[in-house]
Amino acid sequence: MGDSSFWHPFAAMGAVRGAEFVLTRGEDVWVWDDAGTRYLDATASLWCVNVGHGRREIADAVHAQMLELATYQTFGDVTNEPVRALTDRLAALAPMPDTKIFLGSGGGDAIDTAAKIAREYFVRTGEPERTVLISRTNAYHGTHGFGTSLGGIPPNRLAAPFVPDVVQVAHDDADALDAEIRRIGPEKVAMFIAEPVIGAGGVIPPEPGYLERAAAVCAQHGVMFVADSVICGFGRLGSWFGVERFGLQPDMIVFAKGVTSGYVPLGGLVVSARVAAPFWDEPGTAAFRHGATYAGHPTACAAALANLDIIDREDLLDRAVKLEDELHAALGTLTDHPLVAEVRGGTGVLGAVELDPERLAADPSIVARVAMAARTRGVLVRPMLGALAVSPPLTVQTEHLDLLVDAVRVGLDAAAAR
Numbered sequence: 001m002g003d004s005s006f007w008h009p010f011a012a013m014g015a016v017r018g019a020e021f022v023l024t025r026g027e028d029v030w031v032w033d034d035a036g037t038r039y040l041d042a043t044a045s046l047w048c049v050n051v052g053h054g055r056r057e058i059a060d061a062v063h064a065q066m067l068e069l070a071t072y073q074t075f076g077d078v079t080n081e082p083v084r085a086l087t088d089r090l091a092a093l094a095p096m097p098d099t100k101i102f103l104g105s106g107g108g109d110a111i112d113t114a115a116k117i118a119r120e121y122f123v124r125t126g127e128p129e130r131t132v133l134i135s136r137t138n139a140y141h142g143t144h145g146f147g148t149s150l151g152g153i154p155p156n157r158l159a160a161p162f163v164p165d166v167v168q169v170a171h172d173d174a175d176a177l178d179a180e181i182r183r184i185g186p187e188k189v190a191m192f193i194a195e196p197v198i199g200a201g202g203v204i205p206p207e208p209g210y211l212e213r214a215a216a217v218c219a220q221h222g223v224m225f226v227a228d229s230v231i232c233g234f235g236r237l238g239s240w241f242g243v244e245r246f247g248l249q250p251d252m253i254v255f256a257k258g259v260t261s262g263y264v265p266l267g268g269l270v271v272s273a274r275v276a277a278p279f280w281d282e283p284g285t286a287a288f289r290h291g292a293t294y295a296g297h298p299t300a301c302a303a304a305l306a307n308l309d310i311i312d313r314e315d316l317l318d319r320a321v322k323l324e325d326e327l328h329a330a331l332g333t334l335t336d337h338p339l340v341a342e343v344r345g346g347t348g349v350l351g352a353v354e355l356d357p358e359r360l361a362a363d364p365s366i367v368a369r370v371a372m373a374a375r376t377r378g379v380l381v382r383p384m385l386g387a388l389a390v391s392p393p394l395t396v397q398t399e400h401l402d403l404l405v406d407a408v409r410v411g412l413d414a415a416a417a418r
């Protein structure tokens with residue numbers, strides 16, 4: 001395959017150029033490349049194709065909407081039917097009462113929006129000195145400005161200097177969060193953000209009670225608690241917003257990915273009634289001067305509505321609850337492999353197979369080689385620092401999990417033999 005002008009995200013282009021992997025088609029848990037070879041999509045693209053590929057219903061909804069009103073901006077008083085239907089539906093599904101929904105095109109811009117709403121909320125409520133944003137080690141919040149600064153994966157943080165007033169705490173220690181807020185001074189802290197299950201930072205489920213305690217610490221200090229459910233929402237953790245199983249009622253929930261199962265770019269924020277109030281409740285309040293051309297894009301919203309219909313009709317939330325144990329057990333069979341240090345997961349339909357750190361130190365290319373060997377066996381898994389990540393569509397069947405584990409084991413054997 002010849003060179004292309006496409007600069008891939010998160011790619012070493014010197015190696016990728018001329019050696020791209022071209023996908024042409026998708027159907028349920030499968031995708032095909034340009035040579036007609038079929039692969040199990042064990043990562044649901046990037047943790048997002050929750051309903052599986054090739055759903056005609058979503059394509060039809062997009063087609064129908066495009067013929068009606070393909071696109072229009074929503075600044076000021078302008079709106080459209082799909083965005084009204086989608087935001088009412090999301091607000092009704094949210095675990096907090098009377099929420100408002102802000103929309104954009106993906107997770108990264110929703111993260112930036114959350115940070116700006118948090119800071120502006122405190123300006124509007126008379127605490128403008130609350131500017132500090134707290135995130136966690138191993139966090140991934142996208143690659144926009146705020147998200148890069150909030151991220152806790154060291155190699156992603158090379159583009160310094162960052163947004164000011166962003167600090168990090170250990171991802172598993174609510175006491176450290178409490179201590180950090182006290183050290184900074186609660187009157188200076190605007191928000192704390194956490195993924196319910198850390199995704200790109202290694203698939204790290206929370207310690208029992210951690211999220212509940214972190215939320216309580218935030219409440220105690222008047223700090224906003226923001227859940228980044230970009231991966232965890234829309235079934236990945238067996239619920240709509242990935243926070244329900246922990247009994248959380250965050251001040252804001254960031255979502256993207258599974259809201260359309262990735263068919264069309266869409267992301268946004270669920271904003272609690274309290275946080276929305278200073279922007280909504282008085283006729284004379286100033287506009288929040290933030291938002292993108294594609295906020296409330298009618299075609300993206302039509303895709304989301306069709307996707308939610310599928311999740312509802314096929315009970316994919318309940319299915320995910322059952323799948324999480326099955327996936328964890330399947331991946332757990334790999335722990336006996338000498339190259340495997342640990343298998344993480346068990347909270348939601350996502351997992352990671354962490355390779356032995358000594359072997360990795362000796363040969364950092366091992367993860368990519370195992371993933372490539374699995375691909376040769378017809379299974380797509382994602383190399384992620386020292387681990388292989390999996391997050392299949394929520395329609396995955398037991399036989400697919402068997403295929404996944406077999407292919408990873410073959411890849412591990414090949415890497416171990418070298």
Ligand SMILES: Cc1ncc(COP(=O)(O)O)c(C=O)c1O
Nearest residue numbers: 106107108140141142230231256
């Ligand atoms: C937890 C989390 N937040 C935010 C993002 C950024 O979303 P996007 O890639 O749509 O900008 C991601 C992307 O993987 C994510 O996993």
